[in-house]
Amino acid sequence: MRYDSDCPNPSVPPSSIAFITNICPHYRVKTFETLAKHYAVKYYFFSKGSEWYWTKKHRVRLGNFEGEYLYGAKRGQLAVLPALLKKLWTQDCDVIIKCINGKVILSAAYIVARLRRKPFVLWTGVWQTLQTPFHRLIFPATRFIYRHSDAIVVYGEHVKRYLIGQGVEPSKVFVARHAVDNQLYSSPIADRELCRLRERLHLERTDRVILYVGRLEEEKGVTYLIDAFEKLHLSGSILLLVGDGREKEHLQRLARDRGVESNVRFLGYVSPEEMTSYYALSYVLVLPSISTSRTKEPWGLVVNEAMNQGLPVISTEAVGAAAGGLIQDGVNGFVLAERNSDTLAESLSRILTDPELRDRMSHNARKTIADWSNERMVAGFREAIAFVLR
Numbered sequence: 001m002r003y004d005s006d007c008p009n010p011s012v013p014p015s016s017i018a019f020i021t022n023i024c025p026h027y028r029v030k031t032f033e034t035l036a037k038h039y040a041v042k043y044y045f046f047s048k049g050s051e052w053y054w055t056k057k058h059r060v061r062l063g064n065f066e067g068e069y070l071y072g073a074k075r076g077q078l079a080v081l082p083a084l085l086k087k088l089w090t091q092d093c094d095v096i097i098k099c100i101n102g103k104v105i106l107s108a109a110y111i112v113a114r115l116r117r118k119p120f121v122l123w124t125g126v127w128q129t130l131q132t133p134f135h136r137l138i139f140p141a142t143r144f145i146y147r148h149s150d151a152i153v154v155y156g157e158h159v160k161r162y163l164i165g166q167g168v169e170p171s172k173v174f175v176a177r178h179a180v181d182n183q184l185y186s187s188p189i190a191d192r193e194l195c196r197l198r199e200r201l202h203l204e205r206t207d208r209v210i211l212y213v214g215r216l217e218e219e220k221g222v223t224y225l226i227d228a229f230e231k232l233h234l235s236g237s238i239l240l241l242v243g244d245g246r247e248k249e250h251l252q253r254l255a256r257d258r259g260v261e262s263n264v265r266f267l268g269y270v271s272p273e274e275m276t277s278y279y280a281l282s283y284v285l286v287l288p289s290i291s292t293s294r295t296k297e298p299w300g301l302v303v304n305e306a307m308n309q310g311l312p313v314i315s316t317e318a319v320g321a322a323a324g325g326l327i328q329d330g331v332n333g334f335v336l337a338e339r340n341s342d343t344l345a346e347s348l349s350r351i352l353t354d355p356e357l358r359d360r361m362s363h364n365a366r367k368t369i370a371d372w373s374n375e376r377m378v379a380g381f382r383e384a385i386a387f388v389l390r
Contacts, residue, residue: 015385016040018091020084020109021099021123022047023054026272027301029063030181034374035381036065043067044087046080046105053295055215055243057269077104088112095385097153100124103138110145119388122146123381125155125178125298125320127162132294143167151384155299156324172387176380178299178324179372185308186366189280197277201265207238208352211282211311213275213302216245219295221288221316223247223254227341228288230258234352239264242278279309283358284351287315290338296320303327307369312361314347326372332365 017039024032024045035041048071049060060069070080070087085108088096096118098109106122113120122145129139146152146168154160155178164170198205210229214220222241229239241251241264248266255264270278279285285306289297299320303313307326313333315322322335329335334347351358 015095015389016042016091016093017095017097017385018042018044018088018093019097020044020046020088020105022051022101023049023060024062024067025049025054026058026061027180029061030184030374031179031377032065032067033063034378038378038382039385041065042091042093044084045069046071046077046084046102051101053215055269058272077102081105081108084108085112089116093118095119095121095388097121097123097381100126103142106145107141110149119150121151121153121381121384121388122149123153123176124163125159126296127155127159127298127320127323128291128296129166130294130296135294150388153381153384155320156326158320158323158325174380174384174387176377176384177326177372178301178304178321179374179377180301180304180308182304182308182369182373185276185279185305186369187276189277189309193277194281197281201240201267203238203281204236207236208234208284209282210237210239210348210352211242211278211285211306212240212287213242213270213278213285213306214287214300215243216241216247216251218247219290219292219297220245220247221290221318221338222251224290224339224341224344225286225288226251226254226258226260226264228344228348229264230260231341231345232348232352234349237263237352240267240278240282241265242267242270242275244268275305276309279306279311282306282309282311284333284348285311285313286344286348287313287319287321288338288344289316289318291318299324304369304372307332307365310362310366312351312358312365314344314351326368328364328368332361332368 019041070083096113110120146166151172153174153176160173163173255261287300297319303321313327315327316336316338318338321327327333327335336343
């Protein structure tokens with residue numbers, strides 16, 4: 001049975017959902033709360049946030065929904081598996097939803113759904129076949145789940161295209177456009193707060209800030225951003241790099257070698273609660289991610305966050321937010337070929353030296369992101385749930 005909270009029927013209870021995913025990050029709290037307004041959802045989280053791609057300082061969260069972390073004092077998927085299987089086997093649910101993370105638990109959840117004859121919905125943002133030895137080994141099993149899930153919820157059209165290429169029936173793929181809490185990130189920032197931040201960062205009022213937010217890892221392509229910044233030769237431009245990672249020392253050496261060390265600031269970790277001020281301070285956001293054998297940027301939610309403050313975004317084609325249609329080339333930013341510092345420098349120069357272009361893109365960024373809400377994202381889940389319960 002499908003439940004519509006806008007037109008509630010007291011005699012029809014909301015469908016019950018068992019939702020299994022690795023963690024609840026800060027940017028997903030609002031999504032999970034919104035979904036829980038429409039269904040009786042119980043969330044099961046099976047990780048402490050130790051994934052290689054997760055910034056540990058972000059921590060993991062809970063929100064205004066029914067959810068629990070299963071790990072306790074244990075570590076690893078195999079340690080968590082017995083407790084999760086017991087809950088999935090005994091919970092009175094109508095649908096089981098599982099994210100793509102955690103291959104052991106993914107397979108286990110799929111098997112339980114089949115044994116209990118419950119519809120199984122997969123949630124994924126993966127849009128390329130990864131080429132590490134491990135991923136090549138498990139890909140036949142992953143493709144089996146792609147093809148035999150009752151429905152699949154995806155981050156964007158780019159993921160849907162990939163799955164169709166893997167033999168998935170198009171009618172069972174539903175787009176839940178990736179979103180953040182727009183109300184939070186669009187909040188106006190007072191001038192005095194921006195002045196304090198400029199003072200803390202030793203910025204002049206006329207400095208034009210190029211902002212990067214993310215891990216400092218190979219797949220983020222920050223080396224190409226530093227190369228592009230060196231090619232700009234524009235006075236009054238500052239590159240702020242927010243985040244930490246294994247590439248930090250290499251990138252610092254690169255900035256020194258390129259002679260731009262004084263205008264490249266490595267800020268380290270900044271909490272999600274503080275980031276809105278950094279977006280408001282900046283002139284343009286750059287996400288120069290590249291494809292590697294182990295990953296391809298599933299989305300890049302910093303794009304959503306930044307657009308809420310009217311930031312134009314320059315990204316590569318390897319970013320899900322570009323392939324999924326949020327970043328529109330020439331409208332609210334630029335979408336470039338990956339691993340090309342020359343075209344990146346050209347695009348930065350266009351935005352930094354043309355205030356009218358920047359203002360137009362800023363306006364379009366705000367206009368675009370207003371439609372990429374958690375309500376719109378959850379609508380994709382609701383369509384998938386209705387589909388499997390028919």
